[in-house]
Amino acid sequence: xxxxxxxxxxxxxxxxxxxxxxxxxxxxxxxxxxxxxxxxxxxxxxxxxxxxxxxxxxxxxxxxxxxxxxxxxxxxxxxxxxxxxxxxxxxxxxxxxxxxxxxxxxxxxxxxxxxxxxxxxxxxxxxxxxxxxxxxxxxxxxxxxxxxxxxxxxxxxxxxxxxxxxxxxxxxxxxxxxxxxxxxxxxxxxxxxxxxxxxxxxxxxxxxxxxxxxxxxxxxxxxxxxxxxxxxxxxxxxxxxxxxxxxxxxxxxxxxxxxxxxxxxxxxxxxxxxxxxxxxxxxxxxxxxxxxxxxxxxxxxxxxxxxxxxxxxxxxxxxxxxxxxxxxxxxxxxxxxxxxxxxxxxxxxxxxxxxxxxxxxxxxxxxxxxxxxxxxxxxxxxxxxxxxxxxxxxxxxxxxxxxxxxxxxxxxxxxxxxxxxxxxxxxxxxx
Amino acid sequence: xxxxxxxxxxxxxxxxxxxxxxxxxxxxxxxxxxxxxxxxxxxxxxxxxxxxxxxxxxxxxxxxxxxxxxxxxxxxxxxxxxxxxxxxxxxxxxxxxxxxxxxxxxxxxxxxxxxxxxxxxxxxxxxxxxxxxxxxxxxxxxxxxxxxxxxxxxxxxxxxxxxxxxxxxxxxxxxxxxxxxxxxxxxxxxxxxxxxxxxxxxxxxxxxxxxxxxxxxxxxxxxxxxxxxxxxxxxxxxxxxxxxxxxxxxxxxxxxxxxxxxxxxxxxxxxxxxxxxxxxxxxxxxxxxxxxxxxxxxxxxxxxxxxxxxxxxxxxxxxxxxxxxxxxxxxxxxxxxxxxxxxxxxxxxxxxxxxxxxxxxxxxxxxxxxxxxxxxxxxxxxxxxxxxxxxxxxxxxxxxxxxxxxxxxxxxxxxxxxxxxxxxxxxxxxxxxxxxxxxxxxxxxxxxxxxxxxxxxxxxxxxxxxxxxxxxxxxxxxxxxxxxxxxxxxxxxxxxxxxxxxxxxxxxxxx
Ligand SMILES: Cc1cc2nc3c(=O)[nH]c(=O)nc-3n(C[C@H](O)[C@H](O)[C@H](O)COP(=O)(O)OP(=O)(O)OC[C@H]3O[C@@H](n4cnc5c(N)ncnc54)[C@H](O)[C@@H]3O)c2cc1C
Numbered sequence: 001x002x003x004x005x006x007x008x009x010x011x012x013x014x015x016x017x018x019x020x021x022x023x024x025x026x027x028x029x030x031x032x033x034x035x036x037x038x039x040x041x042x043x044x045x046x047x048x049x050x051x052x053x054x055x056x057x058x059x060x061x062x063x064x065x066x067x068x069x070x071x072x073x074x075x076x077x078x079x080x081x082x083x084x085x086x087x088x089x090x091x092x093x094x095x096x097x098x099x100x101x102x103x104x105x106x107x108x109x110x111x112x113x114x115x116x117x118x119x120x121x122x123x124x125x126x127x128x129x130x131x132x133x134x135x136x137x138x139x140x141x142x143x144x145x146x147x148x149x150x151x152x153x154x155x156x157x158x159x160x161x162x163x164x165x166x167x168x169x170x171x172x173x174x175x176x177x178x179x180x181x182x183x184x185x186x187x188x189x190x191x192x193x194x195x196x197x198x199x200x201x202x203x204x205x206x207x208x209x210x211x212x213x214x215x216x217x218x219x220x221x222x223x224x225x226x227x228x229x230x231x232x233x234x235x236x237x238x239x240x241x242x243x244x245x246x247x248x249x250x251x252x253x254x255x256x257x258x259x260x261x262x263x264x265x266x267x268x269x270x271x272x273x274x275x276x277x278x279x280x281x282x283x284x285x286x287x288x289x290x291x292x293x294x295x296x297x298x299x300x301x302x303x304x305x306x307x308x309x310x311x312x313x314x315x316x317x318x319x320x321x322x323x324x325x326x327x328x329x330x331x332x333x334x335x336x337x338x339x340x341x342x343x344x345x346x347x348x349x350x351x352x353x354x355x356x357x358x359x360x361x362x363x364x365x366x367x368x369x370x371x372x373x374x375x376x377x378x379x380x381x382x383x384x385x386x387x388x389x390x391x392x393x394x395x396x397x398x399x400x401x402x403x404x405x406x407x408x409x410x411x412x413x414x415x416x417x418x419x420x421x422x423x424x425x426x427x428x429x430x431x
Numbered sequence: 432x433x434x435x436x437x438x439x440x441x442x443x444x445x446x447x448x449x450x451x452x453x454x455x456x457x458x459x460x461x462x463x464x465x466x467x468x469x470x471x472x473x474x475x476x477x478x479x480x481x482x483x484x485x486x487x488x489x490x491x492x493x494x495x496x497x498x499x500x501x502x503x504x505x506x507x508x509x510x511x512x513x514x515x516x517x518x519x520x521x522x523x524x525x526x527x528x529x530x531x532x533x534x535x536x537x538x539x540x541x542x543x544x545x546x547x548x549x550x551x552x553x554x555x556x557x558x559x560x561x562x563x564x565x566x567x568x569x570x571x572x573x574x575x576x577x578x579x580x581x582x583x584x585x586x587x588x589x590x591x592x593x594x595x596x597x598x599x600x601x602x603x604x605x606x607x608x609x610x611x612x613x614x615x616x617x618x619x620x621x622x623x624x625x626x627x628x629x630x631x632x633x634x635x636x637x638x639x640x641x642x643x644x645x646x647x648x649x650x651x652x653x654x655x656x657x658x659x660x661x662x663x664x665x666x667x668x669x670x671x672x673x674x675x676x677x678x679x680x681x682x683x684x685x686x687x688x689x690x691x692x693x694x695x696x697x698x699x700x701x702x703x704x705x706x707x708x709x710x711x712x713x714x715x716x717x718x719x720x721x722x723x724x725x726x727x728x729x730x731x732x733x734x735x736x737x738x739x740x741x742x743x744x745x746x747x748x749x750x751x752x753x754x755x756x757x758x759x760x761x762x763x764x765x766x767x768x769x770x771x772x773x774x775x776x777x778x779x780x781x782x783x784x785x786x787x788x789x790x791x792x793x794x795x796x797x798x799x800x801x802x803x804x805x806x807x808x809x810x811x812x813x814x815x816x817x818x819x820x821x822x823x824x825x826x827x828x829x830x831x832x833x834x835x836x837x838x839x840x841x842x843x844x845x846x847x848x849x850x851x852x853x854x855x856x857x858x859x860x861x862x863x864x865x866x867x868x869x870x871x872x873x874x875x876x877x878x879x880x881x882x883x884x885x886x887x888x889x890x891x892x893x894x895x896x897x898x899x900x901x902x903x904x905x906x907x908x909x910x911x912x913x914x915x916x917x918x919x920x921x922x923x924x925x926x927x928x929x930x931x932x933x934x935x936x937x938x939x940x941x942x
Binding site: 096100101121153154157170171172173177178179180181182184185187190192193194209210211213238240241271273274276277318319320321323324351352380381384400401405406408409411412413415416427428429 | 565568611623648678709746749806876879881882889890
């Protein structure tokens with residue numbers, strides 16, 4: 001990477017694509033605490049390629065962006081000149097309802113896509129926070145998922161094909177458009193959770209699912225978040241028609257309007273008969289049905305409990321074997337209290353995934369973050385700090401990933417982006 | 432099928448040029464270095480004499496996998512019994528500069544473990560330990576040589592199963608499944624291998640051991656586990672995998688729809704999907720298969736059935752009756768002559784046995800058969816079946832169809848006699864045509880059997896030169912010298928194959 005700056009000329013346009021001159025446009029695309037010098041909104045894949053070609057020639061660093069909902073995740077990029085947004089790549093190209101597949105441009109939001117699929121009784125069963133702000137490109141790049149990962153998995157389980165512009169400004173395609181396909185390497189998988197370091201995703205093909213006919217929501221109050229996770233395990237969420245089971249600690253409950261120390265929120269989906277049968281079972285575990293009027297807003301609040309509560313929150317996400325989660329969460333709470341910190345936790349209980357929001361003195365939080373990372377590592381998991389307050393960036397690294405695999409990852413990065421123009425330094429191992 | 436893999440001698444970049452061409456088939460020159468007696472001794476020292484196969488009569492057993500049209504025996508077959516032995520073997524082979532090819536059970540159908548310029552074959556048949564079973568968290572860590580079905584057996588008592596179930600599951604290995612990203616009848620609802628593998632222990636071609644993924648799902652960084660699954664053994668040797676187990680459904684209903692012809696059966700398939708029903712499996716057998724299965728196993732299919740559709744529904748007991756009724760009604764609307772529901776578990780098991788052995792049953796109809804594998808969008812299944820029938824007629828071949836209709840994953844089985852060179856070349860040509868039709872209809876040239884050596888020629892139909900270059904470069908990240916399983920997936924110069932010789936006795940590794 002050269003030391004080239006975005007010059008006066010390039011500031012108005014790059015690669016023949018005009019920059020967004022609106023004041024403050026760049027702030028929306030801040031990534032890991034860095035703000036780009038310019039924002040461009042190409043209209044076609046070819047325009048994306050021409051922006052990348054020009055950026056590469058000028059030695060400028062680029063991040064592909066949707067609506068900016070998850071640009072905060074990751075380390076501060078070493079350099080960040082241009083945000084290339086996918087706003088105008090907003091077509092649902094092809095929904096083949098009878099084949100349960102859809103090809104969609106990267107700038108379409110998950111909400112828009114599911115609205116369209118819903119017309120045929122289908123959906124892409126992924127439910128990350130802020131679905132209306134989550135573009136398909138961002139969904140893939142940030143590996144965004146929500147409570148439904150318990151029953152449906154993650155974006156990697158639905159992504160069939162991908163189109164992207166790589167660091168050499170070439171259009172690369174991987175996978176295909178049919179539900180089963182093992183021709184060549186599974187390139188689409190590499191883009192899941194790649195956080196913009198391999199290219200600008202322009203289009204993707206997914207398999208879709210039929211939407212369940214009936215849904216219901218159940219609530220249980222618990223003494224603490226560890227107890228709520230324990231309850232989820234006792235219910236045995238892998239049996240029956242449990243779509244998700246999320247445990248929330250006090251602060252997160254408050255946001256939803258549930259009072260009490262902690263709660264378990266269980267979503268059920270299936271045919272009406274299945275949902276009714278589950279009702280019996282869940283009542284047996286002292287869970288109460290949530291009235292229909294509140295269910296939608298509670299479900300949304302559960303999804304959004306993944307978001308940082310405020311700019312000062314340090315948010316760590318990790319996964320461990322589900323059975324280990326209750327004891328681990330109890331330890332985490334005790335440790336935090338002992339250190340004079342406040343921790344709020346939201347967990348996809350049955351999947352063994354938790355997000356801890358840590359608030360309190362910066363120095364103590366940084367030390368606690370280290371402790372948490374080591375403690376979770378011993379349990380076989382990895383803590384990713386999804387939100388790091390600016391004041392802690394120097395102390396807390398986002399990924400905490402090491403090992404022989406990182407060397408291979410650097411090799412993968414070089415294949416797609418030999419000059420390192422995409423999000424340099426934002427990702428694992430300094431990638 | 433090999434398409435025109437070896438049809439055009441001008442495509443041969445071998446130096447020295449190929450020794451001989453028989454019909455359309457050619458013999459590979461002995462260009463790759465041979466295994467020295469010293470190396471064989473050193474390998475014996477690592478794994479024990481009994482685990483090294485070096486005499487010509489015995490290595491012949493390993494000259495092909497389930498794709499029998501291409502053959503080439505390795506100089507030596509090494510069978511390490513543990514990860515540490517594997518590492519030592521791979522290091523030793525690396526030090527000798529030789530290429531090697533991983534092999535599981537050899538049930539692959541695209542020539543994936545054919546030794547091409549790879550004189551050393553490393554087999555996993557002695558790595559059969561299930562390292563751990565964690566019922567609570569529904570995880571199994573299995574060594575690469577563990578047979579697919581054995582994982583489910585280990586879990587069944589706890590009400591769990593391993594979902595990917597290739598029809599070869601009583602023989603094929605977890606390592607082979609990972610390499611091919613294998614599917615099976617139940618992948619319609621449950622997904623393929625990649626959806627059920629959390630972590631891999633991979634021995635790179637230089638002997639370094641890397642962990643890809645892990646026991647939990649959220650490992651930061653690129654999804655290298657996802658990339659390695661389906662890499663057809665070109666990244667190194669997988670020695671163990673962490674697998675996800677699935678809860679055995681509370682209830683299962685298996686329906687059999689008998690139809691006059693495949694068109695009617697396909698209409699039922701489309702209507703089931705359109706109704707928002709997601710069966711666990713949706714399998715179709717055409718007349719030739721039904722007759723062969725009936726002759727071999729006497730399951731009790733009506734003699735005049737032009738097509739049989741197997742629909743398996745699973746889930747909670749309460750929801751199933753409704754779905755069974757819906758499927759029955761759909762089949763009847765599609766003019767099914769009869770719809771049966773398997774009465775009990777025994778009948779259901781017998782049915783699946785007949786489905787899973789359909790290949791074998793068809794095998795009795797001719798000296799040889801070749802299973803083709805392609806995918807089309809579900810709605811194009813009737814069209815591809817018409818094209819297969821047309822190809823059969825034009826090339827004067829018998830082609831039977833038993834396939835994963837719910838996924839649009841076709842498996843035309845082409846019958847032939849390998850002693851008839853003309854018929855072999857017609858099989859190759861018809862196979863090529865069918866694959867091209869799949870691509871034309873928006874599909875793929877392989878849904879689960881892989882590219883191997885068989886479909887290298889078709890890769891450019893699906894991918895641009897840039898796409899192919901990116902993939903080949905990804906391979907170099909793991910295997911910078913292309914020493915592990917060379918000559919597969921991507922067109923590379925000098926990759927000619929020693930193929931079956933006319934009149935040579937047929938050898939196949941028993942399943
Ligand atoms: C009758 C029959 C039915 C079949 N039905 C199905 C089906 O329904 N669905 C389906 O998907 N497939 C099916 N297959 C194909 C085949 O069984 C699968 O591809 C299977 O996964 C191969 O496993 P294997 O252990 O036999 O591997 P092999 O054939 O030995 O090897 C396959 C490939 O994997 C590589 N490999 C093997 N082990 C390792 C390892 N440990 N590390 C790295 N690479 C390795 C080899 O180099 C080769 O490239 C069927 C085959 C037959 C004969």
